[in-house]
Amino acid sequence: MADVAEMFDFDAPVERHGTFSEKWDRYVGRDVIPLWVADMDFRSPPAVIEALQERVAHGVFGYTHTPPGLVEAVLRHLERDFYWHVEPEWLVWLPGLVCGLNVLCRAIGGEGDEVVTLTPVYPPFMSAPTLSGRSTVRVPLVLSGGRWVVDMEALEGAITRRARLLLLCSPHNPVGRAWSREELQGVADLAERHDLVIGSDDIHAGLILDEGVTHVPIATLSPETARRTITLLAPSKTYNIPGLGCSFAVISEPALRRRFIKAMGRIVPHVNLLGYTAAEAAYRHGEGWRRALLAYLRGNRELVESRIGDIPGLSTTHVEATYLAWIDTRQAGIEEPGRFFERAGVGLSDGADFGAPGFVRLNFGCRRPLLDEALERMKSGVENL
Numbered sequence: 001m002a003d004v005a006e007m008f009d010f011d012a013p014v015e016r017h018g019t020f021s022e023k024w025d026r027y028v029g030r031d032v033i034p035l036w037v038a039d040m041d042f043r044s045p046p047a048v049i050e051a052l053q054e055r056v057a058h059g060v061f062g063y064t065h066t067p068p069g070l071v072e073a074v075l076r077h078l079e080r081d082f083y084w085h086v087e088p089e090w091l092v093w094l095p096g097l098v099c100g101l102n103v104l105c106r107a108i109g110g111e112g113d114e115v116v117t118l119t120p121v122y123p124p125f126m127s128a129p130t131l132s133g134r135s136t137v138r139v140p141l142v143l144s145g146g147r148w149v150v151d152m153e154a155l156e157g158a159i160t161r162r163a164r165l166l167l168l169c170s171p172h173n174p175v176g177r178a179w180s181r182e183e184l185q186g187v188a189d190l191a192e193r194h195d196l197v198i199g200s201d202d203i204h205a206g207l208i209l210d211e212g213v214t215h216v217p218i219a220t221l222s223p224e225t226a227r228r229t230i231t232l233l234a235p236s237k238t239y240n241i242p243g244l245g246c247s248f249a250v251i252s253e254p255a256l257r258r259r260f261i262k263a264m265g266r267i268v269p270h271v272n273l274l275g276y277t278a279a280e281a282a283y284r285h286g287e288g289w290r291r292a293l294l295a296y297l298r299g300n301r302e303l304v305e306s307r308i309g310d311i312p313g314l315s316t317t318h319v320e321a322t323y324l325a326w327i328d329t330r331q332a333g334i335e336e337p338g339r340f341f342e343r344a345g346v347g348l349s350d351g352a353d354f355g356a357p358g359f360v361r362l363n364f365g366c367r368r369p370l371l372d373e374a375l376e377r378m379k380s381g382v383e384n385l
Contacts, residue, residue, distance in 0.1 A: 008289060010042050010296040011367050027347055033374040034347040038173070038324060040240045040365030042293070047285035048239060048278050055277045064273035066093050073283035074248070082205070084220045092249040092260060093271050097203050098124045100232040100249055101167070104199045105132035107230075107256075107263035109164030116158060117167040118150060120174055120326070120354035122201070125167050137163065138355055141175060146317055148175040148326075152186050159194050166196045170218060171204040171321035174354055174361040178208050178321040184218045188225040197256065198229040203247070204322045206238030206290060209298055213320065219250065227253045230260060237322075238290060239282040240365075246275030297323050300364040300371055307375040311382050323365035326351075330358040332382055344381025346374045 016024045023037045043049070071088050078084040094100045105115055105128045115129035116137045129136040139158045141148045168187060171178045179187075191198050198218060205215040219229040234247030251257040304325045308316045313332025316325050327348075329337040337360045338350025351359025364371055 008292045010293070011369065012043075013367065014041055014043055016041065027342075032342055032345055032347045033370060033377065035363045035366065035371075035374055036347045036349045036361070038237065038322075038363055038365075039242050040323065040363075041367060041370075042240055042365065044240050044278070045282060045286040045289035047289075048241060048281045051277050051281035052274060055274060061273060063270065064276060066091075066271070067276055067280055070276055070280040070283070073280050077283045078217075078250075082215060082217050082220060084217055086250055087252070090250050090252050090257070092251060092257065092264075094232075094247045094249060094264075095245045095269050095271050095275070097201065097232050097234050097236070097247045098128075099268060100247060101125065101128045101199070101201065102131060103260060103263045103268060104167075104230055104232070104249075105129050105134055105165065107259045108197045108199070109134060112162065113165075114160060114163040115165045115167055116155070116163050116196070118155070118169070118172075120351060120356035120359065121167075121169050122173045123353050125169065125201075126355060129165075129167075134165075135162070140355075141172075143317070148172070148177055148317060150183060150187065152190065155187075156190055156194075159190075159196070163194065163196060166191055166198050168198060168200045168218065170200050170202055171208065171215065173201075173204060173322055174324050174326045174349075174351075174359075175317065176319035176322050176324055176326060178210065178213055178215060181216050181221070184216055185221055188218055188221050191228060192224060196228070198225070200229060200231045202231055203234050203237050205233065206235075207294070207297070207323060208321045209294060209301055210320045215321070217250075219252070227256070230256065235279045235282040235286075238293075239278075239286050241275075241278045241282065244272070244275040244278045246271045246279040296368075297365065300366075300368060301325070303368065303371060304362065304364050304375065307379070311379045313382060314378075323363060325362040325364060327360050327362055328358065329360060332385065334358075334382075334385070341378060341381060345377040346381075 023034050078086050101124050111133040114135045114137050117125045119138045126136050139155045142151045200218050219226040231250040236242040301319050316327045334340045341348050349361040
């Protein structure tokens with residue numbers, strides 16, 4: 001794996017100021033290292049850049065339907081990486097995964113029904129139900145043996161007659177868990193007992209950091225589970241192309257798929273042609289780059305886990321997947337930790353936005369020297385409390 005990593009230079013600086021970067025422009029004019037929103041500072045795979053340059057050179061940017069080559073590449077990817085046989089008609093294309101979460105909430109149940117999710121969690125999991133006229137039922141994950149796990153008893157106890165949808169983040173953002181087959185089976189069994197639709201956000205599926213571990217889409221557990229599952233996927237996190245807006249849902253059950261498409265109506269726009277182009281190039285030719293990325297991210301993860309463990313009052317758990325570290329600041333007695341670390345020169349995501357005040361989320365998808373400097377600033381900030 002080290003040999004693969006040497007093929008790409010993830011330590012090479014990439015200037016993002018002046019590119020209208022949401023991540024970097026938040027702190028424009030301030031000496032703050034941005035490690036908050038989940039995009040990486042690395043250039044995308046060379047094959048993606050080349051495909052985009054070729055498409056732009058054509059010079060005509062008209063309405064575009066889904067390229068058959070992209071469908072083929074996605075089906076091959078799902079079969080190869082997850083042993084998941086998917087039919088072409090199961091795919092529904094979307095301009096973004098957050099859009100998919102909102103469509104999902106509108107497609108299942110009706111006004112006043114309940115959507116159950118596990119917290120802390122990516123903020124749209126909590127806002128999408130509300131925006132759809134549903135109620136969000138939050139069930140906290142619990143820390144057991146230094147690992148975040150699902151409290152199955154609490155989850156089952158939170159399900160009422162109004163519950164229609166269970167939203168699952170897999171791998172989980174922000175706690176970095178790659179759920180095991182056994183854990184997912186427990187969730188699937190519960191959904192079957194209570195006749196819930198499962199909405200599974202698998203956008204970080206390509207970012208399993210623990211070697212020897214394979215992502216398991218919950219829909220692959222059984223035909224029954226597949227019939228009640230809508231899986232949301234995208235190449236955006238894995239290949240660092242979130243600004244190109246291309247994602248898709250996998251829905252094997254025809255009636256469920258029709259409900260989802262109906263909820264899209266004429267509100268959801270088509271995927272733009274450059275999003276299609278980048279996605280196909282990533283899935284077809286990005287595997288070598290992805291493997292090199294994982295090797296580099298493992299090094300960053302080790303740095304974060306080691307250095308955070310040396311800062312008094314801070315702790316974190318092992319990141320099994322994603323490039324996001326979930327850090328507990330409560331023992332340090334820090335109020336509003338997001339603001340605190342901004343003053344120390346590091347921009348992090350505040351845990352309150354994920355339903356867990358007292359925590360922060362750190363994005364380590366960046367150059368290692370920059371990460372090292374950010375961790376040093378965090379340490380100095382805490383020591384100077």
